Amino acid sequence: EVETAIKVVIVGNGAVGKSSMIQRYCKGIFTKDYKKTIGVDFLERQIEVNCEDVRLMLWDTAGQEEFDAITRAYYRGAQACVIAFSIVDRDSFEAIQDWKRKVEDEVGQIPTVFVQNKMDLADETLVAQKEVDDLVANSRLKLFKTSVKNNVCVDDVFKYLAEKYLEQ
Ligand code: GDP
Ligand code: MG
Numbered sequence: 677e678v679e680t681a682i683k684v685v686i687v688g689n690g691a692v693g694k695s696s697m698i699q700r701y702c703k704g705i706f707t708k709d710y711k712k713t714i715g716v717d718f719l720e721r722q723i724e725v726n727c728e729d730v731r732l733m734l735w736d737t738a739g740q741e742e743f744d745a746i747t748r749a750y751y752r753g754a755q756a757c758v759i760a761f762s763i764v765d766r767d768s769f770e771a772i773q774d775w776k777r778k779v780e781d782e783v784g785q786i787p788t789v790f791v792q793n794k795m796d797l798a799d800e801t802l803v804a805q806k807e808v809d810d811l812v813a814n815s816r817l818k819l820f821k822t823s824v825k826n827n828v829c830v831d832d833v834f835k836y837l838a839e840k841y842l843e844q
Contacts, residue, residue: 681731682841683718683753684834685783687775688760689768690741693793696824697760698734701834706825725838732834751782756837759817760791763801769808776815787840789818791833796823 686694700706702719718735735754737746759775761768772790779788790812792803812819818836822829 679722679729679731680842681733682755682838683733683735684756684758684837685735685751685754685779686758686760687737687746687779688741688758688791689762689765689771692760692762692765692768693822693824694758694760695736697758697791697793697822697830697833698736700824700827700830702734706827721834723835723838725835725842728842730838730842732838734834748782751779754779754783754786756786756841757783757788758791758833758837759788760793761803762794763792763803764794764797766802769803773811773815776817787837787844789820789833789837790815792819792821793824795821795828796826 686698688694696706698719702721718733720731720733722729722731724730735750737750757779759772759779761772763769776788779786792808808819820829820833820836822833824830
């Protein structure tokens with residue numbers, strides 16, 4: 677039996693926690709200053725979904741989150757997508773619809789979720805939950821509220837995407 681491998685792209689403004697999320701999920705670690713390992717395009721983790729082995733390949737950007745700076749090669753063949761923002765960075769929240777359009781322009785409709793990260797900093801939030809919920813309701817994508825730092829809800833994001841991918 678051929679195992680399923682899924683390329684997952686993780687987009688969103690700089691510093692929202694994308695690289696940290698990949699590290700957390702694939703290596704089980706959290707550091708304050710994660711630097712992309714030179715020469716490595718993605719990290720991977722294998723999980724079981726509905727008794728099927730699934731290999732998730734999580735593609736990191738090289739820190740070039742400026743809107744048009746992410747290369748075509750990054751998006752090419754993407755099969756699932758995480759659009760992340762941070763609750764302590766308003767701009768990152770306001771950018772998520774643009775990110776959604778950008779991904780759709782590049783790869784069309786693929787299983788996609790929104791991730792509301794840094795929930796451990798809820799006391800300092802700059803984004804009202806109602807704003808988030810309204811926007812998410814309009815887009816009909818699922819929202820995951822995560823703390824990569826405290827490892828809250830991170831696994832759920834990728835399990836959901838794998839399930840979505842398999843049920844297509
Ligand atoms: P990227 O630019 O989107 O890849 O963001 P990074 O993964 O480099 O993270 C930017 C900063 O946010 C780093 O200092 C991380 O340690 C920090 N960070 C990431 N996730 C969380 C989180 O859930 N909570 C808190 N408090 N900090 C986080
Ligand atoms: Mg990064």
